[in-house]
Amino acid sequence: MNRNVLIIGIVIVAAIVFVLFAGLGKDPQHIDSPLIGRPAPPFTLRAVGTGQTVDLESLRGKPVIVNFWATWCGPCFEEHPTLVANARNLPNVQFVGIVFNDTDDKIMRFLAERGSAYPTLLDANGKTAIAYGVGGVPETFFINPAGKIVAKFEGPLSTELLQENLEKALR
């Protein structure tokens, strides 16, 4: 009986250790997006500053990088120069910023201070962010020329990470 108790104990402890090792290495906020490989949810949103609308469908034919961000998000400050620099260096790639839970004047001030190289759209009620399964900002989606989401990145992008994910959209 004692041997049986020992074996059961070892099995239980091994299972707990396995779960802890498997779980502790992961970011608890990371969400595997079910949208990868699926058509990007279409949207038509108003660009901050110009007042014009941008329709995602109209951008078909070239890779699109959709970056969700907000002026109240610290890592977005860190990421912004990378996105602006890459948007200037990659004219064949369409960059689109989508800001949610924010106001026009704050976004305008942010862009005036830190530069802008692509349309920044306002997702006033957060519906677009929900449709894309956005958990926190910044989050970036890479869409191929056919309009399919090929990659999602959570957190601030570096040029290396941006190019690594963009390659998936160019295949």
Add this chain to the structure above:
Amino acid sequence: MIATLFLLALMQIKAPDAEQFVGPPQGTPLAGAQLERRAMEISSEIRCPVCQGLAIGDSPSQMAANMKEQVRELLARGYTENQILSYFEKSYGQFVLLKPKFQGVNAFVWILPVLALAAGFVLVITKAKKLEAAPAKIAAATDEAADDDPYLTRVREMVEKP
């Protein structure tokens, strides 16, 4: 002129719609107190993606407020609970459902507690049976031991001597 352009832009704004994910509404549009009650119930089944294990109904975050508003709007348009949960699942994955589905690895979440309960029940019954049998064994063993003990034999002889 600017105001006109702004109004025109507002009219053209179109966020992604649940219909693209789960088709047209399959239920009855809700309103008033019933709408609020169902919105609260469904909001308690959806995980807030920016919180630690909180339902959107319990979270004070703006993200959860947006999601709650979306639930309310979908109910008002006649979407069913299954359609609403399916819509959020299609964007966020099963992570967003606080009650995991009985499929794949998630099935263990439902099966393991029942198995653990059954194993515990079997263990308790087995132990109880052994404990029931134990006093008789102990008594028999004590009697045998008493017969072999020379000290007790001597005491018995002294007591039994007339």
